[in-house]
Amino acid sequence: xxxxxxxxxxxxxxxxxxxxxxxxxxxxxxxxxxxxxxxxxxxxxxxxxxxxxxxxxxxxxxxxxxxxxxxxxxxxxxxxxxxxxxxxxxxxxxxxxxxxxxxxxxxxxxxxxxxxxxxxxxxxxxxxxxxxxxxxxxxxxxxxxxxxxxxxxxxxxxxxxxxxxxxxxxxxxxxxxxxxxxxxxxxxxxxxxxxxxxxxxxxxxxxxxxxxxxxxxxxxxxxxxxxxxxxxxxxxxxxxxxxxxxxxxxxxxxxxxxxxxxxxxxxxxxxxxxxxxxxxxxxxxxxxxxxxxxxxxxxxxxxxxxxxxxxxxxxxxxxxxxxxxxxxxxxxxxxxxxxxxxxxxxxxxxxxxxxxxxxxxxxxxxxxxxxxxxxxxxxxxxxxxxxxxxxxxxxxxxxxxxxxxxxxxxxxxxxxxxxxxxxxxxxxxxxxxxxxxxxxxxxxxxxxxxxxxxxxxxxxxxxxxxxxxxx
Numbered sequence: 001x002x003x004x005x006x007x008x009x010x011x012x013x014x015x016x017x018x019x020x021x022x023x024x025x026x027x028x029x030x031x032x033x034x035x036x037x038x039x040x041x042x043x044x045x046x047x048x049x050x051x052x053x054x055x056x057x058x059x060x061x062x063x064x065x066x067x068x069x070x071x072x073x074x075x076x077x078x079x080x081x082x083x084x085x086x087x088x089x090x091x092x093x094x095x096x097x098x099x100x101x102x103x104x105x106x107x108x109x110x111x112x113x114x115x116x117x118x119x120x121x122x123x124x125x126x127x128x129x130x131x132x133x134x135x136x137x138x139x140x141x142x143x144x145x146x147x148x149x150x151x152x153x154x155x156x157x158x159x160x161x162x163x164x165x166x167x168x169x170x171x172x173x174x175x176x177x178x179x180x181x182x183x184x185x186x187x188x189x190x191x192x193x194x195x196x197x198x199x200x201x202x203x204x205x206x207x208x209x210x211x212x213x214x215x216x217x218x219x220x221x222x223x224x225x226x227x228x229x230x231x232x233x234x235x236x237x238x239x240x241x242x243x244x245x246x247x248x249x250x251x252x253x254x255x256x257x258x259x260x261x262x263x264x265x266x267x268x269x270x271x272x273x274x275x276x277x278x279x280x281x282x283x284x285x286x287x288x289x290x291x292x293x294x295x296x297x298x299x300x301x302x303x304x305x306x307x308x309x310x311x312x313x314x315x316x317x318x319x320x321x322x323x324x325x326x327x328x329x330x331x332x333x334x335x336x337x338x339x340x341x342x343x344x345x346x347x348x349x350x351x352x353x354x355x356x357x358x359x360x361x362x363x364x365x366x367x368x369x370x371x372x373x374x375x376x377x378x379x380x381x382x383x384x385x386x387x388x389x390x391x392x393x394x395x396x397x398x399x400x401x402x403x404x405x406x407x408x409x410x411x412x413x414x415x416x417x418x419x420x421x422x423x424x425x426x427x428x429x430x431x432x433x434x435x436x437x438x439x440x441x442x443x444x445x446x447x448x449x450x451x452x453x454x455x456x457x458x459x460x461x462x463x464x465x466x467x468x469x470x471x
Contacts, residue, residue, distance in 0.1 A: 022320075023080045027327045031085050032071045034120035036064050038113060038196060039089065041216040043104055051107060051206055056100040063097040064089070085117070086110050107208050109200035111230040111318045116196040118326065120217065122239050125333050126188045131465065132340040133181050133246075137174050138458050139347040141451045144170040148447040151429045152267065152357040153366055160364030163429040166352050167451065168442040174454055176249045183242035191235035194219035198229035201317035231317040233307065233325050240304040240329065243336050244297075250339050251297040257290040257346060267357055268350045274342070289342045296335040303332035361429040365394045365404055370426040370435065379418050389416045 014022065040061050047057030067089055070076040082088045087110075094101035144167035154164035194214035197204065203226040210222035223229040260267035261275075274289040310324050368390050375386035392415045397404050405427040412419045425431055437443045 019080065022083060024084045024323050024326070025078050025080055025082065025088055027330060028085045028114075029071075029078050029088070030330060031114075031117040031121055031326075032089065033068065034117040034124070035085050035089055035113070036068045037120060037217060038116045038213075039104060040064055041213045042108055042196060044216060045209055045213045046103070046106055048212060049207055049209055051208070052100075052103045056103050059097045059100045060093065060104050063093045063101065066096055067092050084110070084114075086113050107199065107204045107206035108196065109198075109230075111200050112195045112198040112226075115198070115230050116194060116217070118233075119191050119193075119195065119219075119235060122191060122235060122329070123188055123218075126184050126239060127465075129243075129246075129333070129336065129340070130181055130184055132337060132344070133177050133184075134458055134461055134465075136340055136344040136347065137177050137454065139344045140170045140174045140177075141454045141458070143347055143350070144168070144174070144447060145451040145455070147352060147354075148451065149433075149444040150352060150354045150357060151361045151433055152352075153361045153363065154442070160360070160366045162369055163361040163366050163432045164436075164442040165433055165444055165447055166354075166357060167444070167447040168433075170347075171447060171450055171454075173249065173253055174451075177246070178454075180242065180246040180249060183245060184239070187235065187238040187242050189220075190238065192218075192220045193223045194221070195223050195229035197222060198226035201227055201230055227317045231314070231319075231322075233311060233322060236325055236329055237304065237307055237311070240300070240307055240332060243332055244301050244304050247297040247300040247336060247339065250343055251294045253343065254290040254293040257350070258287050258294070261285075261287045261290075265360075266353060267360070268352045270346060271349050274346050274349050289346055293339040293342055296339050299335050300332045303328035358429060362403055362405075365397065367404055367427050367429060367432045368394050370432045371404060371423065374423055374426045375416070375419075378420075378422065379416075 043052070043057045043060040043064075046052040047054045067076070070092070076088075076092065078088050079091070082091050090101060090104060093104065146167070147170070148165060148167040150166040151163050152166045152169060153160045154162045154169070194210065194217055196213045196217070197208050197210040214220070214222045257268070257270070259265055261270055270285075270287060270289075274287070275285045276288045277285065306328050307325060310321055314321055371393065372383065372386040372390040375381045375389060376383050379386075381389070393407070393412055394404065396411060396415065397407050400407075405424060409419070409421055409423070412423065426435065433442050433444065435443070437446060440446070
C-alpha cells in the first residue's frame with residue numbers, strides 16, 4: 001500500500017527497514033507544541049490573504065487546539081507509518097475536522113515547516129536555559145555575599161599562589177556565566193527569523209504574507225532567502241557552541257567541587273542531597289552530582305561535533321541528512337538543563353569549612369607577593385630586586401619549616417636590613433586579602449559590592465523576563 005500522505009507518486013509502501021530509518025516521530029514528537037503553533041499561524045495567514053476561506057481556517061485552528069489537548073493529556077497515538085510530527089498532527093487533524101484539514105498545507109512544505117518548528121523549539125529552550133543560568137548566578141551571588149570575607153587559598157597550577165576569599169572565587173563563575181548568557185542571547189537574536197513560507201526551497205506562487213506569520217510567532221522578521229531558510233542549521237550549531245562553552249564552565253566548577261570535598265582538601269561539605277555512598281565502603285561520601293555534571297560535558301561537545309559533521313558536506317538545499325539534527329540537540333540541551341539545576345543545587349547546599357580554608361590559605365608562603373609588594377611600596381625597591389629578596393626570605397622560612405609571619409624581624413633584617421616591624425601588617429592572610437582593593441580584586445568589600453551589583457542586575461533581569469509577552 002502506498003504511503004497515505006504522499007502516495008500519489010508511489011504505487012507501493014516503503015520496505016520495513018526504509019520505514020524504520022526514515023521515521024523521525026520517535027524523537028521529533030517533542031516539536032508538537034511548536035508544530036501546532038506554526039500551523040495555527042499559517043492557517044490564520046492563509047485566511048487573511050484569501051488563500052483559504054475563513055471557515056476552513058477556523059476549523060483548522062480549533063482542530064489543532066484539540067490535537068494539542070490530546071498530546072498534552074497523553075491521549076495521542078503517534079504512528080511511525082506517518083513518519084514525523086508534521087504528518088501525525090495533520091492526519092489527526094483530518095480525522096477531527098475532515099476535508100478542511102487538506103487546505104492547511106497550502107503554500108508550505110515540510111522543509112520550511114520543520115525549520116520553523118526547530119527554531120521555535122531552540123528559542124524556547126534558550127529562554128529556559130537563560131532562566132536557569134540566572135538562578136545559578138543568584139545562588140552563587142548569595143553564597144559569595146555570605147562568604148565575602150572567608151579566606152581561602154587562590155591557586156595557579158593547582159599550587160597555592162595568593163590568598164583570596166571564597167566569595168571572590170564564586171564570583172569568578174558568576175562572570176563566566178554572564179558571558180554564557182550573552183552568547184545564548186546572541187544566538188537567540190540571530191535565529192529569530194521565520195522560515196515559514198520558504199516552502200520546499202524556492203518560495204511559493206501563492207500571495208502569502210510572511211511578515212504576518214513571523215510576527216504571529218514572535219519572530220523579528222522572515223528569513224530573506226528561501227534556499228537558506230530550509231537548508232542551514234547554523235542556529236543549532238551556534239546554540240550548541242554556546243552550550244559547549246557553558247558546559248565547560250560547569251565542568252570546571254564541578255571538578256573543583258570534587259577536589260574540595262576530598263578528605264585531603266576538605267574545603268567544603270555537601271549534604272546527602274548531592275552525594276552518594278559506596279556499596280562496599282561504608283565511610284564513603286561521593287560527590288556524584290558534580291562528577292555527572294563534569295561527565296555530561298562530553299555529550300554536549302559530542303552533539304556539536306556531530307552536527308558539524310552532518311552539515312559539512314550538504315549542497316543546497318534540504319537533504320534528509322538534516323533529520324539527524326534533532327536527537328543530539330535534544331539530548332545535549334536536556335543534559336545542560338540537568339547540569340545547571342544540579343550545580344545550582346550544589347551551590348546552595350555546600351558549606352565551606354572556614355577554619356580549614358584559612359589555614360590552607362596561609363600555606364605554601366602564599367603571602368610572599370605581599371612581602372615583595374611591601375618592599376617596593378615602602379622601601380622603593382625595584383620589583384625584580386624585591387622578588388629576589390623575598391625569595392631569600394621564603395627560603396629561610398622554608399629551611400626552618402615555618403610560615404613567613406613566624407620569622408622574627410631580626411631574621412628578615414638579616415636578608416634586608418631596612419625591613420621594619422610594619423612588615424607583619426601585610427603577612428597575615430586576612431591582611432593580604434583586605435589589601436587587594438583594586439577593581440576586580442579579592443578584598444571583601446569588593447566582593448560584597450560586586451555580589452550586590454549582580455543581585456540587583458539579576459532581579460531586574462527576572463522582572464524583564466516576566467514582563468515579556470509570550471510568543
